[in-house]
Structures are given as C-alpha cells and as structure tokens.
Amino acid sequence: MSPERFRRINEMLDKRQTDLTVAMENVHKHHNLSAVVRSADAVGVHEMHACWISQDKRRVAGGTALGSQNWVKTHHYSDVEAMIRRLREQNMQVVVTHLSDESVDFRELDYTRPTAILLGQEKYGVTEKALAMADQHVKIPMVGMVQSLNVSVAAAVMLYEAQRQREQAGRYDTAQISAEERHRVLFEGGHP
Amino acid sequence: MSPERFRRINEMLDKRQTDLTVAMENVHKHHNLSAVVRSADAVGVHEMHACWISQDKRRVAGGTALGSQNWVKTHHYSDVEAMIRRLREQNMQVVVTHLSDESVDFRELDYTRPTAILLGQEKYGVTEKALAMADQHVKIPMVGMVQSLNVSVAAAVMLYEAQRQREQAGRYDTAQISAEERHRVLFEGGHP
Ligand SMILES: C[S@@+](CC[C@H](N)C(=O)[O-])C[C@H]1O[C@@H](n2cnc3c(N)ncnc32)[C@H](O)[C@@H]1O
Ligand SMILES: C[S@@+](CC[C@H](N)C(=O)[O-])C[C@H]1O[C@@H](n2cnc3c(N)ncnc32)[C@H](O)[C@@H]1O
Numbered sequence: 001m002s003p004e005r006f007r008r009i010n011e012m013l014d015k016r017q018t019d020l021t022v023a024m025e026n027v028h029k030h031h032n033l034s035a036v037v038r039s040a041d042a043v044g045v046h047e048m049h050a051c052w053i054s055q056d057k058r059r060v061a062g063g064t065a066l067g068s069q070n071w072v073k074t075h076h077y078s079d080v081e082a083m084i085r086r087l088r089e090q091n092m093q094v095v096v097t098h099l100s101d102e103s104v105d106f107r108e109l110d111y112t113r114p115t116a117i118l119l120g121q122e123k124y125g126v127t128e129k130a131l132a133m134a135d136q137h138v139k140i141p142m143v144g145m146v147q148s149l150n151v152s153v154a155a156a157v158m159l160y161e162a163q164r165q166r167e168q169a170g171r172y173d174t175a176q177i178s179a180e181e182r183h184r185v186l187f188e189g190g191h192p
Numbered sequence: 193m194s195p196e197r198f199r200r201i202n203e204m205l206d207k208r209q210t211d212l213t214v215a216m217e218n219v220h221k222h223h224n225l226s227a228v229v230r231s232a233d234a235v236g237v238h239e240m241h242a243c244w245i246s247q248d249k250r251r252v253a254g255g256t257a258l259g260s261q262n263w264v265k266t267h268h269y270s271d272v273e274a275m276i277r278r279l280r281e282q283n284m285q286v287v288v289t290h291l292s293d294e295s296v297d298f299r300e301l302d303y304t305r306p307t308a309i310l311l312g313q314e315k316y317g318v319t320e321k322a323l324a325m326a327d328q329h330v331k332i333p334m335v336g337m338v339q340s341l342n343v344s345v346a347a348a349v350m351l352y353e354a355q356r357q358r359e360q361a362g363r364y365d366t367a368q369i370s371a372e373e374r375h376r377v378l379f380e381g382g383h384p
Contacts, residue, residue, distance in 0.1 A: 008337075015335035031223050031342075039345050041336030071337040107356070140352070143207035143364065144233030145200075145263040150223075153231050153348040156341070160332070160349045164299070172335065 006186065012071070013182050014175040016046040019114035020162055023049040023087060023094075025080050025130055026121035027151055034069075035152035036119070041072050043163040046177065049087065049116070051077040071185075084118075084133045092116040096126050096134035097158065099148055103139035111162035112169045119151050198378065204263070205374050206367040208238040211306035212354055215241040215279060215286075217272050217322055218313035219343055226261075227344035228311070233264045235355040236364065238373075241279065241308070243269040263377075276310075276325045284308040288318050288326035289350065291340055295331035303354035304361045311343050 001009075022040050027033060027050070040048055077083040087094050095109060096118045109115075118134065120126030125148075131137065140149060140157050149157070166172060193201075214232050219225060219242070232240055269275040279286050287301060288310045301307075310326065312318030317340075323329065332341060332349050341349070358364060 012335065012337050035342040035345055038338050038342055041338050042332075042334040042341055044335045140234075141355070141359075142234040143204065143236045145204050146230050146233050149234055149348070150227040150230055150344065152342065152345060153227055156345040156349055157352045160352075163333070167333075 001186075009186055010182075013177050013185060015044045015172050016175075016177045017044040017162075017166060017171065018046050018176045018181075019090075019092070020045055020111070020159075020166070021048055021087070021092065021116045022155060022159070023051075023083055023116050023118045025051055025083075025118060025126055026053055026124075027119055028052065029122055032122065032150070032152045036155045037069050037072050037074070039152070039156040039159050043159045044172065045072055045159070046181075048072055048074045049077065049083050050074050051080050051083045080127060080130050081133070084130065087116045090114065093135045094118060094133065095136045095138055095158075096120075096130050097139065097154055098126055098131060098137045099139050100137065103137040106138040106140050106158055107161055109136060109138060111165045112171060115162065117155065117158050117162075119155055122151055193378075201378055202374075205369050205377060207236045207364050208367075208369045209236040209354075209358060209363065210238050210368045210370075210373075211282075211284070212237055212303070212351075212358070213240055213279070213284065213308045214347060214351070215243075215275055215308050215310045217243055217275075217310060217318055218245055218316075219311055220244065221314055224314065224342070224344045228347045229261050229264050229266075231344070231348040231351050235351045237264055237351070238369065240264055240266045241269065241275050242266050243272050243275045272319060272322050273325070276322065279308040282306065285327045286310060286325065287328045287330055287350075288312075288322050289331065289346055290318055290323060290329045291331050292329065295329040298330040298332050298350055299353055301328060301330060303357045304363060307354065309347065309350050309354075311347055314343055 022036060022045060024036065027036070037048065084094055092114045094116050097120065118126060118130055140154055214228060214237060216228065229240065276286055284306045286308050289312065310318060310322055332346055
C-alpha cells in the first residue's frame with residue numbers, strides 16, 4: 001500500500017461513527033442498495049445490516065456503490081427479529097422509518113445516541129414486526145402529491161441529519177474505532 | 193374530480209415553493225431522474241429544468257416517479273446556457289453542486305432566497321460552462337472512501353436543507369402560487 005493510501009484510509013477511519021448504522025429490511029433493488037451504502041460510507045457508517053426474505057439477494061451491487069461496499073461491512077440476517085436483536089445488543093435505539101400519522105418528524109430525534117436507522121422494502125415498506133420492535137417511528141415530511149420517497153433518498157436524508165447533529169456535537173473530531181479494527185481494515189485493505 | 197381529490201390538490205398547491213427549483217444537466221438514468229422528481233415534489237418544487245446533450249432522453253420515467261412527473265412540470269433545454277439564462281431571468285441564485293475544495297458546504301447557503309439547485313451528470317458531474325455561470329459552488333461533506341454521492345441522493349440532501357430553512361422561515365405557511373396557475377393545475381389535473 002502506498003503511504004498516501006495508508007494516510008487516506010487512516011483519515012477515513014478517524015471519522016468512522018461506530019455507533020451509527022443502517023438496517024435494511026428486504027430492500028432489494030441493486031441501485032438502491034448501492035446508493036445506500038455509498039451515502040452510509042459518506043457520513044462515516046462503518047457497518048450496516050440487512051435482512052432479506054429470500055436468500056439470493058445477499059450482495060450489494062458493485063456498479064453504483066463505487067467500491068463503498070468494500071469499506072462498509074454488511075451483516076446479513078434471514079429475518080428482521082434477529083437483525084433487531086443484534087442492534088439492541090449493541091445498545092442502539094432502533095429508528096424505523098414509516099409513513100404514518102403516528103410517526104414523529106425525523107428531525108426531532110437525537111442521532112448522537114447510538115442509532116440504527118431501519119429502512120423498508122421499496123414497495124411495501126417496513127413489516128409489522130419491525131414496527132412492533134422499534135423504539136421510534138419516524139417520517140420525513142412531504143408536502144407533494146406522492147406518498148413516499150425513494151428508499152435510498154430517505155436513507156440519505158436521515159443520515160445527513162445524523163451527520164449534522166454529530167458534526168455539531170464534535171463527534172467527527174475524535175476517532176471512535178478500536179485499535180484492532182483499525183489494524184484489521186488497514187492490513188486487509190477494507191472489508192472482504 | 194371528487195371533492196376529496198380537489199381538496200388534496202389544493203392543499204398541495206398551498207405548499208408549492210415557486211421560487212425553489214432543480215436543474216439537471218445531462219442526468220440521464222431513469223431511476224435517478226425519477227427519484228429526483230419524487231423528492232422535488234415532496235418538498236414543494238413546482239417546476240424543474242433539464243438539459244440533455246442528446247435529444248432522446250426528454251422524459252422522466254413513469255415507474256419510480258410514481259406519478260410525481262405529473263405534478264412537477266419539467267422544462268427542457270438543449271444546452272446548459274439556455275437553461276441558466278432562463279433561471280436568471282427568474283432572479284434565481286444558481287447553486288451548482290460540485291465536488292471541489294473551493295466549493296462551500298451546502299448548509300452555508302440561504303435557500304429561502306429564490307434558488308435553483310443544479311445537478312450534474314452521473315459520471316462526469318457538471319460541465320465547465322455550468323461552473324463558470326454559477327453564483328455558488330457547493331458540496332455536501334463526505335468523510336468516507338467514495339468520492340461522490342448518487343445524484344438523486346445529493347439532490348434530496350440539498351432539497352431537504354432548503355425545506356428545513358424554509359419551514360423555519362414560515363415559507364410553507366402562506367400559499368405562493370398564482371391564482372391562474374392554481375386554476376390551470378386544478379382543471380387540467382396536473383401538468384400534461
Ligand atoms: C417507497 S417506501 C415504501 C412505501 C410503502 N408504500 C409504505 O407505505 O411504507 C420505501 C422505504 O423508504 C423509506 N421512506 C420513503 N419515504 C419516506 C418518508 N417520507 N419518511 C420516512 N421513510 C421513508 C422507508 O424506509 C420505506 O420503508
Ligand atoms: C456522481 S456525481 C458526479 C461525479 C463526478 N466524478 C464529479 O467529480 O463531479 C453526480 C452529481 O451528483 C451530485 N453530487 C454527488 N455527490 C455530491 C456531493 N458530495 N456534493 C454535491 N453534489 C454532489 C452533483 O450534482 C454531481 O454532478
């Protein structure tokens with residue numbers, strides 16, 4: 001590895017937000033998955049989570065993710081319960097995006113807390129199970145004729161609100177990642 | 193038209209931000225165009241602008257735009273100069289998204305002013321001509337390994353910053369749209 005690249009990866013790792021993550025429930029279109037990973041990488045998410053109904057979608061497309069999938073590791077689950085259980089073990093608040101009148105405006109939440117943003121399937125949204133297990137239901141306000149945003153767009157709007165709050169709170173100023181994880185990424189050159 | 197639908201469209205029109213728009217320079221992938229229109233509709237953009245190098249891309253895909261293209265009219269141009277001239281005639285500040293060190297953080301701008309957000313092509317970004325004619329160059333901060341966001345994601349992050357500022361400034365509380373335009377939309381059922 002060139003010294004320049006070594007420095008670049010170290011700088012990236014200094015900004016990683018190990019207590020901010022995205023969890024995708026049955027999101028399946030490649031261009032959406034790719035765009036989500038790309039945005040997650042951009043705000044410093046280090047690991048993501050994904051569950052799928054079928055077993056054959058266990059990868060994030062290379063194309064539009066532009067290699068970001070090598071830098072944001074994705075954990076896979078076969079059901080949403082297992083995924084949310086894992087997030088809880090990490091003391092994450094599980095914030096489920098859902099377009100209902102009971103959901104609160106997404107900007108009302110504190111994303112400097114350990115947070116997992118859960119996104120739903122392109123057509124059907126999140127499942128009842130995810131809603132039941134959530135700590136919070138949030139929505140992004142919309143004043144037009146269409147009912148919902150594209151899922152990768154919703155992910156990015158949420159992630160950049162988290163970025164805004166964390167920036168203000170100085171959370172990008174001190175490295176959070178463990179020495180072991182830094183070593184692993186530097187010497188394996190990313191997530192396999 | 194049912195009274196319910198009439199009321200719904202009127203409510204949407206009350207929130208339209210006639211002095212906020214999106215201009216797309218050679219953005220050509222259907223899923224991106226669709227996602228941009230959907231986000232624009234969601235924050236109350238009433239009309240958009242687009243120019244293409246070739247002439248054969250003059251439509252926004254129906255699929256993932258979910259009908260929003262019927263509610264956000266798009267003006268088409270064959271070159272970016274004509275597009276920006278038109279925006280200037282409407283006294284818009286032209287904000288060009290561009291990933292360079294000279295660009296300012298997108299949150300530093302005042303989007304309560306009449307504003308056009310100009311987005312660039314998926315692979316090559318905005319042209320030199322657009323950069324030269326711009327009032328502002330802005331970028332969305334990124335701390336990961338990947339250099340750029342998906343274009344529809346960048347559009348949405350910018351638009352929701354505009355929405356946040358305009359919400360705070362009470363710009364969604366008073367209708368802006370002209371009586372003529374309201375009448376036209378109500379009786380034509382959207383943009384043809
Ligand atoms: C296209 S939407 C699903 C629409 C589905 N008909 C529903 O009502 O949930 C796909 C996903 O995008 C996210 N999403 C889209 N628009 C959103 C909004 N305004 N607020 C919060 N999340 C949103 C959610 O994660 C949602 O599950
Ligand atoms: C994939 S990018 C183009 C990348 C191109 N290589 C470049 O350097 O401009 C496509 C468009 O998305 C928008 N975009 C992507 N990431 C952005 C960011 N971080 N800040 C501002 N705009 C961005 C811009 O409109 C850009 O023209």
